Amino acid sequence: MTASGCLADAIDERLLQRFFASAPVLLGPLAPPGRGYCCLDSPRLGAEFVPDFLLASATSAGFRWIAIELECPTVKALTKAGLPARKLADALGQIRDWRTLLEFQFNRRSGMTELKVFMPSS
Numbered sequence: 001m002t003a004s005g006c007l008a009d010a011i012d013e014r015l016l017q018r019f020f021a022s023a024p025v026l027l028g029p030l031a032p033p034g035r036g037y038c039c040l041d042s043p044r045l046g047a048e049f050v051p052d053f054l055l056a057s058a059t060s061a062g063f064r065w066i067a068i069e070l071e072c073p074t075v076k077a078l079t080k081a082g083l084p085a086r087k088l089a090d091a092l093g094q095i096r097d098w099r100t101l102l103e104f105q106f107n108r109r110s111g112m113t114e115l116k117v118f119m120p121s122s
Helices: 003-009 013-022 024-030 086-110
Strands: 037-041 053-059 062-068
Touching: 013 024, 024 037, 024 053, 024 062
Parallel strands: none
Antiparallel strands: 037 053, 053 062
């Protein structure tokens, strides 16, 4: 299946999930800079969270991670007022939940009291 065919046929994100799982090299450009990368399909974060993909790159400072949450390509991301539509708001909520879980796990294991999370502006 081609990328354009996948986008045209997708009624939800499951088709996109299968497409990218069969060709993870297409997600490579999203990986953080580093010495190569790996792509994990539907990994578990704790007992309750499952992002669609996790990309990891090895750097001199350790691993850098990118979590990917797919949504249906035919659903509008913004309302007419320019605010996040429901599906986008839900996806952003999932990402905040993942961050909270990962910060908690990191702090618990390292004994740190604060973790600064870098969020690019675009």
